[in-house]
Amino acid sequence: xxxxxxxxxxxxxxxxxxxxxxxxxxxxxxxxxxxxxxxxxxxxxxxxxxxxxxxxxxxxxxxxxxxxxxxxxxxxxxxxxxxxxxxxxxxxxxxxxxxxxxxxxxxxxxxxxxxxxxxxxxxxxxxxxxxxxxxxxxxxxxxxxxxxxxxxxxxxxxxxxxxxxxxxxxxxxxxxxxxxx
Numbered sequence: 001x002x003x004x005x006x007x008x009x010x011x012x013x014x015x016x017x018x019x020x021x022x023x024x025x026x027x028x029x030x031x032x033x034x035x036x037x038x039x040x041x042x043x044x045x046x047x048x049x050x051x052x053x054x055x056x057x058x059x060x061x062x063x064x065x066x067x068x069x070x071x072x073x074x075x076x077x078x079x080x081x082x083x084x085x086x087x088x089x090x091x092x093x094x095x096x097x098x099x100x101x102x103x104x105x106x107x108x109x110x111x112x113x114x115x116x117x118x119x120x121x122x123x124x125x126x127x128x129x130x131x132x133x134x135x136x137x138x139x140x141x142x143x144x145x146x147x148x149x150x151x152x153x154x155x156x157x158x159x160x161x162x163x164x165x166x167x168x169x170x171x172x173x174x175x176x177x178x179x180x181x
Contacts, residue, residue: 008147012065015144019065022057026050046127053123056134060141064148088159095153099146106142113139 033047066072074094079087113135115121122128159165 004147005151008064008144008151009068012068012144012148015061015141016065019058019061022054022061026054026058046125046129049123049125049127049129053129053131053134056137056141060138063141064144067145067148067152083163084165085160085163087165088156088163091156092153092160095149095156099149099153102142102146102149106139106146109135109139109142 029044029047030051033044037043079090082090113132116130116132116135121131123131
């Protein structure tokens with residue numbers, strides 16, 4: 001499982017670099033649009049449509065990385081007081097639910113992306129940005145999260161069998177765990 005974990009880590013880190021670039025581009029375009037519209041009465045054409053398309057990259061591109069960092073919000077009312085095996089079983093259940101949900105989302109995103117591509121769907125506006133790239137990003141981000149969740153699922157099943165907790169930073173393939181804390 002370590003080669004798969006490393007491959008997903010590398011891909012997730014690369015995608016996060018693209019997310020950072022998307023955030024930067026969106027920020028610059030939005031600021032230029034706001035300033036140009038207010039000060040010069042000349043907004044940047046396509047800034048809103050471009051930023052809207054980049055939101056798919058920002059949101060769906062970051063899902064797997066945030067999962068790897070254990071950064072998603074979770075309510076721990078019962079979880080924190082449960083025994084290690086019960087926590088591991090709750091994690092297994094959570095992993096399965098997320099995998100199923102995002103598998104359905106990926107399936108539908110693929111259908112919508114292909115349909116959008118085939119008809120040449122574009123945003124209405126001065127600049128007609130194609131919409132299918134954002135829909136393919138939703139598909140890709142969902143698949144990457146599913147892969148990350150599968151790695152986590154394997155860890156949590158092992159924890160449930162052993163009756164142990166899989167603490168943050170205990171990943172066998174996570175050599176950067178100490179740096180991330």
